[in-house]
Amino acid sequence: MATAESTGTEADEQRQHQQQQPQTSSYPLPAILTYPASAPPHLVAQGAEGRVYKTTYLVPDLQCAFKYRPPKPYRHPILDQRLTRQRILAEARVLVKCRQEGVPVPAVYGLDENVGWLAMEWIEGEPVRAKLNQWLSSRAGEDVESNQKLIDLMVKVGDVVGLLHKHGIVHGDLTTSNLMLRPSSKMGASEVKSDTDTLLDGDIAVIDFGLASQATQVEDRAVDLYVLERAFASTHPRAESLFDQWLLSGYKSSFKQAPVVLKRLEEVRMRGRKRSMLG
Amino acid sequence: MSQLETVTLEHLPPSHKIYLCLFKDVQNPDFLLTQLRSRNADFEYAFIDSTSLISRLHLLAAVFRAVNGLLGDNLRTPNVHSEIVLSMSASNNIAEAYQKFGITSGTKHVTIVKVVFPTDSVPVPPNADDVWAHLSENVEGTPLPLTDDNIAGDTDWAKMHKVYKMNGGPAARLDKMSLDDKVRRKEKETLALGGMALRGT
Ligand SMILES: Nc1ncnc2c1ncn2[C@@H]1O[C@H](COP(=O)(O)OP(=O)(O)OP(=O)(O)O)[C@@H](O)[C@H]1O
Ligand SMILES: [Mg+2]
Numbered sequence: 252m253a254t255a256e257s258t259g260t261e262a263d264e265q266r267q268h269q270q271q272q273p274q275t276s277s278y279p280l281p282a283i284l285t286y287p288a289s290a291p292p293h294l295v296a297q298g299a300e301g302r303v304y305k306t307t308y309l310v311p312d313l314q315c316a317f318k319y320r321p322p323k324p325y326r327h328p329i330l331d332q333r334l335t336r337q338r339i340l341a342e343a344r345v346l347v348k349c350r351q352e353g354v355p356v357p358a359v360y361g362l363d364e365n366v367g368w369l370a371m372e373w374i375e376g377e378p379v380r381a382k383l384n385q386w387l388s389s390r391a392g393e394d395v396e397s398n399q400k401l402i403d404l405m406v407k408v409g410d411v412v413g414l415l416h417k418h419g420i421v422h423g424d425l426t427t428s429n430l431m432l433r434p435s436s437k438m439g440a441s442e443v444k445s446d447t448d449t450l451l452d453g454d455i456a457v458i459d460f461g462l463a464s465q466a467t468q469v470e471d472r473a474v475d476l477y478v479l480e481r482a483f484a485s486t487h488p489r490a491e492s493l494f495d496q497w498l499l500s501g502y503k504s505s506f507k508q509a510p511v512v513l514k515r516l517e518e519v520r521m522r523g524r525k526r527s528m529l530g
Numbered sequence: 531m532s533q534l535e536t537v538t539l540e541h542l543p544p545s546h547k548i549y550l551c552l553f554k555d556v557q558n559p560d561f562l563l564t565q566l567r568s569r570n571a572d573f574e575y576a577f578i579d580s581t582s583l584i585s586r587l588h589l590l591a592a593v594f595r596a597v598n599g600l601l602g603d604n605l606r607t608p609n610v611h612s613e614i615v616l617s618m619s620a621s622n623n624i625a626e627a628y629q630k631f632g633i634t635s636g637t638k639h640v641t642i643v644k645v646v647f648p649t650d651s652v653p654v655p656p657n658a659d660d661v662w663a664h665l666s667e668n669v670e671g672t673p674l675p676l677t678d679d680n681i682a683g684d685t686d687w688a689k690m691h692k693v694y695k696m697n698g699g700p701a702a703r704l705d706k707m708s709l710d711d712k713v714r715r716k717e718k719e720t721l722a723l724g725g726m727a728l729r730g731t
Contacts, residue, residue, distance in 0.1 A: 283598060307540045309590045310587065351699065351721060353700075353703055
């Protein structure tokens with residue numbers, strides 16, 4: 252992960268990085284990952300609930316993100332298995348639904364809800380979080396508000412969030428870490444270089460549907476947007492001012508019912524402000 | 531020459547061997563069907579009608595699921611071969627899976643899978659030569675390697691759209707897009723894998 256170049260949020264990135272340090276030794280693999288593979292499982296993320304490995308699936312040239320939710324020793328085994336099962340299936344259902352509707356998310360390759368794993372398409376590229384911070388630090392001191400590359404990125408993100416909502420999916424944890432920026436299928440090999448000018452090029456794919464739900468309530472959608480807005484404010488403050496004008500214009504372009512959601516967003520913001528004044 | 535392929539799938543133990551073959555223009559589907567129905571132990575194979583195959587990977591995903599079920603002692607059907615047929619399906623109805631994915635008397639092209647592994651009663655399972663000898667003797671048809679190109683023309687898309695719930699949206703959307711045929715097939719394969727993974731849930 253190229254997170255070292257960020258500026259204001261460097262400490263933040265470092266913290267995140269430390270959290271994600273693989274601790275391979277202390278956690279047993281599920282049996283299925285102990286058998287041979289061309290690309291043996293490589294731990295890429297260790298969260299509170301689960302681990303994500305990068306490995307191959309079925310054939311040597313198919314890369315996958317393998318999410319495993321290990322048993323929790325502190326929970327009653329029957330309850331634990333039920334929760335794990337429900338979470339794996341809920342996430343897979345949302346991914347499959349999105350994919351059917353053409354929303355860019357990882358494809359589901361396979362799962363075992365009893366053991367607690369979900370194998371999905373490996374998304375190339377990097378999270379928007381890392382790309383955007385690299386790009387912003389390469390333009391330290393510059394006024395980026397009217398930069399076309401940044402505008403395009405914000406519109407693309409809004410467009411994808413609108414697509415999710417249009418198809419009845421609320422993500423539940425929209426941050427720039429859960430938005431991947433992957434090399435566009437249209438990008439030629441010559442364009443895939445680390446030139447800072449092309450950092451923000453590519454297509455958005457949404458990942459981590461662990462907290463997602465199939466919901467069509469205005470409130471849920473507005474909160475989804477609010478969470479993303481707060482994520483921009485805390486992680487990429489210099490890009491926050493583009494949220495209203497550009498990200499939300501992308502959102503409106505893909506989602507007809509955007510106006511009611513945006514109206515509710517105003518209320519959600521107000522509540523958020525009150526809460527932070529009280530707290 | 532043997533046209534039987536031994537495939538190794540990622541994340542499966544080497545003790546379990548998977549053999550694959552495609553037979554085109556099969557002349558004796560009724561004979562094969564009779565062997566299956568009479569539970570002739572010599573005919574422990576998964577016979578898949580090739581009209582129900584989107585791609586090689588489509589089949590491999592079902593084989594993986596069935597072997598994973600076998601390893602976890604979690605089969606829904608009597609054995610790994612029937613489980614492969616069920617694993618192709620998006621529903622838990624076993625009879626329906628046989629009807630839609632298995633061999634019928636109208637089957638023209640058939641894909642055959644055999645999974646072998648050591649057991650207490652048969653510590654040394656049949657090898658590729660044994661399996662090939664049996665198949666070539668009993669299946670009247672033209673053996674070919676199971677490649678995407680060799681099955682591309684056989685896929686019954688109307689059936690695939692129906693069993694994987696691509697009708698009413700996804701299929702129409704993909705068919706309208708100006709995509710390369712391979713890309714379109716790949717995306718439908720992806721939707722099929724998703725439907726299979728969520729089977730009966
Ligand atoms: N499909 C994918 N392709 C590439 N990388 C992925 C993919 N899925 C996950 N990752 C990587 O793994 C990290 C963790 O994934 P994710 O957020 O889905 O799991 P989690 O937070 O551990 O689980 P959950 O939030 O569902 O409890 C992501 O931030 C990303 O870096
Ligand atoms: Mg997460």
